[in-house]
Structures are given as structure tokens and as C-alpha cells.
Amino acid sequence: MASCPECRSRLVYDRETKTYVCEGCGGTYTQQDLLMEREKALAKKFDEDRKRRARSEYLEWWLSSKETR
């Protein structure tokens, strides 16, 4: 279910250290780290969507302003 924020490999939970260890790059993450990475990724996606929307709105405005001219 969890995947490494760096390389997208599978993460294995280590009960002793209470961290997630990446099978790919060997990085270790706490649950907190993963939550923060997830929020960052979501925020980035949201930002990209917003930019894309802003661009298409601009394009629509540009096209409609062309039509009326």
C-alpha cells in the first residue's frame, strides 16, 4: 500500500524501529514522513490542476476576445 516517495518502490514496515524501509533505495521513513510526503504530493497535484485550469481559462478568454474583434 505504501510506496517510497523517492523511487516508488515498495515500503516494508519495520516494527522494531517503527519506520518504513524502502526495498528499492533503502531509505527509511516514519509514518509522519510519509504523511507529509503525501500531503506535499497532493498539494503539488492541486497546484498543477489549478495552473492547467488557469491556462485553459486564459485560452478561452483569448479565443473569445478574438471572436468579438
Ligand SMILES: [Zn+2]
Ligand atoms: Zn526508495
